[in-house]
Amino acid sequence: MQISFRLEVTLILILLLTGLSKSDYVFVTSIEDIEISALMERECLLLIDEGRAVIRSETQSPVFPIYGEYDRYGPIPEGADLYIIFNPLNRDLSDIYTLSKIHIKLSGDKTIINGFGSIDEEVRLRGAEAYKLNPLKPPKTLDFMPPRIEYNPLIDSLIDRVNEYENYKVVDYLSQIPTRYSFSSEISQARYFIRDKLREWGYDSRVFTYQYDLGEHCWIQDLHRLPDRSEIWFPMKSGYVFHSDDNGNNFDRSQSRVIGAAIYFLDSNKGWIAGYHREISRTSDGTLWQTIDTGFDYHYLDIHFLDENTGFMTTKEGQILKTNNSGDTWYVAHNISPIELHSITFINQEKGFVCGDAGTLLKTEDGGDNWSEVDIPNTDAMLRKVFFLNENVGWIVGFKGTILHTEDGGETWEIQREGDEYLIGVDFKDSQEGWCCGIDVIFHTTDGGETWEEVESDIPFGTLFGISSLRYNTLFAVGVGRILRSEDGGETWEEVNLGEFGKLNWKNVVGSKMGYEYPDEEVILVAHYDSISNLPWDTAPGADDNASGTSAVLTIAKALRDVRAKRTIRYLLVSGEEQGLWGSRAYAEWARENDMNIVAVLNMDMIAYLDEDIIDLDIRDTEPYTWLGDYIYEVGKLYLPEITIYPHQEGSGGSDHIPFWENGYPAICNIEHPGDHWYPYYHTTEDRIEHLNFNYQSLTARLNAATALTLIEPISLETTEDRPKVVVFPNPYRADSATSEGIIFAGVGGFETLSIYSISGDLIEKIDIEGRDSVLWPVSGSNDIESGIYLWVIGGNDGRLTGKVAIIK
Incomplete structure (x- = not known):
């Protein structure tokens, strides 16, 4: 949204005139074509392009939804720009309130936004924090009238097919895969299992590929450069x-x-990574990494090596660990629990420093065997990074805007600066010029830290964990969703494009059976098949989260495989849920873009x-889709009265129904009722x-199957006699002896399409066969068709048939 100069001035005047009093209520109208209603109690303004809005307090009922009509103020056009502007003058807010469907928590200097709308981009308006939000799209299926709920003996008999043994088998198989972490290759084992099962049961089963951008969704807590500033990791x-290794112009990935x-890194080849929990990883060639379990149940914060054998790590729990064999084994060299120790560095082989919470600074002068506390100026700030330019000159940065400086090898320290910023990273080019970074800020000095100037930028900095200076006046800064580069010493910044190495192709699996009367109306059963834990790369069984949901979707699919229904049913198994609902969001956005009519x-x-x-169950829903929560509740009373159902539970649930809400589709989430306590093995290696x-x-x-x-309103069950016979010949097709130019599919009358897939699920060819009794798939003349097994799917209004064919060339 473009805001005129007049509007900006008006906003500034509002802030100045009101003085941000917590008791003030300001109502401003008719500022050009934008009307504003703002409740200053929470010290923020809401702007909606071409509309008006009210920020709700905790005691008020919601004033408007972001879609359609809202109270007496008229509609908000679809695609309108929505801004929330937080005044930066008060950084001590720690309250929770609700802005329509957007949940906002202000905690210290952090602004956390989640809920039914999503953050689209960060912007800056006159120095204030501002987030541009993606409003909910208007409901797409409000004209859908759900079928009447009444007892149907066919439904009752079908849900009995969903049994404990079938569910146990699926959960057992999935949870025995070492990990289904979306970044791991092992998740493909689960994906192939799901795809093949759906095909075995006669569904049109396809792999839905979407792209995950590592740069856009990164979380980078550290960066390291070699002393000669030639390389960065x-x-x-x-x-x-x-x-x-070329000053940040190009990157490779391992x-x-x-x-x-x-x-x-000690040099271009030898390096170590401290994992967040228990594990480290090391490389001797800069490319191939070996994972090592340290044997300690600690969370690691920093790592430093003196040579290829001697190294140190600091922990969140307050320990300094040491290794003398390149990281094979570790022992506790010092313990100051529960102080978090954030950063470690050595200025020579004997002398090193560690900084941490509550103004803690430790020193060793015997190579890390013994550590003692260092007297520093009176500060209780969290110290986040210690950096030395040489054996004498160093700096420490931390919260409360703290910058400490030494010129005698850390024997004495002086406070160069204090404030209210949260500083986390620091680096110096020489004894005079340096930079430090933190939450929403970068500072620059050209006089050794005597004075620091805040760097202005059109790009929001966000949370930055580290900053490094390379050659030729080049800087890098990294953090949460941020990889920034400057080629002019920090005067201007740009976001780094990681190129092809920054993109990952992740995959969902969807199995479909078309409806016979209303094929364009779809009901989707969804669950995520990925998992996560405290050791996600090695062990993430994810039995409850979420093999339990995946098995439910699959056992329902098996139970309903021979059902002829009025509406289409789809079984959607998604990845990327644990990283932020990426699989379901990609599918929901694709469905919206392609005008899919998803009714539930x-x-x-x-x-x-x-x-x-x-036996109780929470149902998470939201307006205007609470009818679906009521619907499953009534279905449950009719078919499964033994389940106590709690519809309309508050909270989004952080699961795969949310992207469907965001795209205007009715959705609910089934999740365990927490009772006395939440699942104790959630996101751990013990989720078994x-x-x-x-x-x-x-x-x-069974409840979801019945719903x-x-x-979809079942019509009847298919029988073997009902299914048409298709003859495929020759099978296998041998190029050296075949009498035809390809493979013939006979008996295809009544069907519409023939689709050929590779064994990995890629579509090879799709042929229109409507009105034909037989069709030839030309194989001999195509150089693109290689020897192998291929899957064929014949579909139409009468259902679908599947099979395999072999080609030998």
Whole structure:
């Protein structure tokens, strides 16, 4: 949204005149073509392009939804720009309130936004924090009239097919895959299992590929450069490591298989990464990494090596660990628990420093065997980074805008600066010029830190964890969703494009069966099949989260495989949920762009842990889709009265129904009712099958099967006699002896399309066969068709048939 100069001035006047009093209520109208209504109690303004809005306080009912009509103020046009502007003068806010469907938490200097709208981009308006939000799209299916809920013996008999044994088998298989972490290659085993099962049961099963941008969604806590400033590395939370040896112009990528918290390289080849928990990873060639379990249940914050054998790590729990064999084994050299120790560095082989919480600074003068506290100027700030330019000159930065300086090798320190900023990283080019960074800020000095100037930029800095100076006046700064580069010493900044190495292709699986009367109306059963844990690269069984939901979707698909229904049903298994709902968001946005008519989405996430004897279930829903929560509740009363259902539960649930809400589709989330406590093995390596209750899980699966069946309205069951016969010959096709130019499919009358897929699920060819009794797939004349196994799918209004064919060339 473009805001005119007049409007900007008006906003500034509002802020100045009101003085940001917490009791003021300001109502401003008719500022050009934008009307503003703002509640200054929370010290923020809301702007909506071509509309008016009210910010709600905790005691008020919602004034408007972001879609359609809102109270008496008229509609907000679809695609309108929505801004929330937080005044930066008060950084002590720690309150939670709701702005329409957007949940906002202000905690210290951090602004956390989540809910049914999504952050589209960060902008700056007159120095204030501002977030441009993506408003909810208007509901697409408000004209859909759900079928009446009444007892149907066919539905009752079909849901009995969903049993505990089938669910147990699927959860057992999925949870025995070492990890289904979306970044790992092992997740493909789960994907192939899901795809092949859906095909086995006769569904049109396809792989839906979407792209994950590592640069856009990165979390980088550290970066490291060699002393000669020729090379730079940074590890991502995803486990990927990026490296550049040409001043940051180009990057290559490797995989460390640990969640990178800190990184250190001795030279271009020998390096180590401290994983966030327990593990480290090391390389001797800069490319191939070896994972090592340290044996300690600590969370690592920084790492430093003196040579290829001697190294140190600091921990969140307050320990300094040391190794003398390149990281094979570690021992505790010092313990100052519970002080978090954030940063470690050595100025020579004997003398080193560690800084941490509550103004803590430790020193060793015997190579790290013994450590003692250092007297520093009176500060209780969290000290985040210690850096030395040489054996004498160094700096420490931390919260409360703290910058400390020494010129005698750390024997004495002086405070150069204090403020209210949160400083995290620091680097100096020489004794005079340096930079430090933190939350929404970069400072620059040209006099050794005597004075510091805040760097202005059109690009929002966000949370920056590290900054490094390379050759030719080049700087890099990294953090949460940020990889920034400057080629003029920090005067201007640009976001770094990681190129092809910054893109990952992730995959969903969707199985479909078309409806016979209303094929354009779709009901979707969805669950995420990826997992995560405290050691996601090695062990993430994810039995409850979310093999339980995945197995429910698959066992329902098996139970309903021969159902002829009025509406289309789809079984959607998504990846990337644990990284931020990326799989479901990609599918929901694709559906919206392609004008898909999704009438209901039933999401199942964590549905197998029962913490008490009562079989109960939470249903997460939201306006205007609470009808779906009521719907599943009434279906449950009719078919499964043994389940206690709690519809209209508050909270988004952080699961795969949310992207469908964002794109205007009715959706609910089935999730365990927490009872006395939440699942104790959530996101851990102990999320295993022995903790689950399969009677409870299967009842939840039956509930969703009954709801889906009621919505799609089953007509009848197919029988073997009902299914047409298709003859495929020759099979196998041998190029050296074939008498035809390809493979003939006979008996295809009544069908519309013939689709050929590779064994990996890629579409090879699609042929229109409507009105024909047989069709030839030309094989001999195509150089693109190689020897192998191919899958064929014949589909139309009468259903679909599948099979395999072999080609030998």
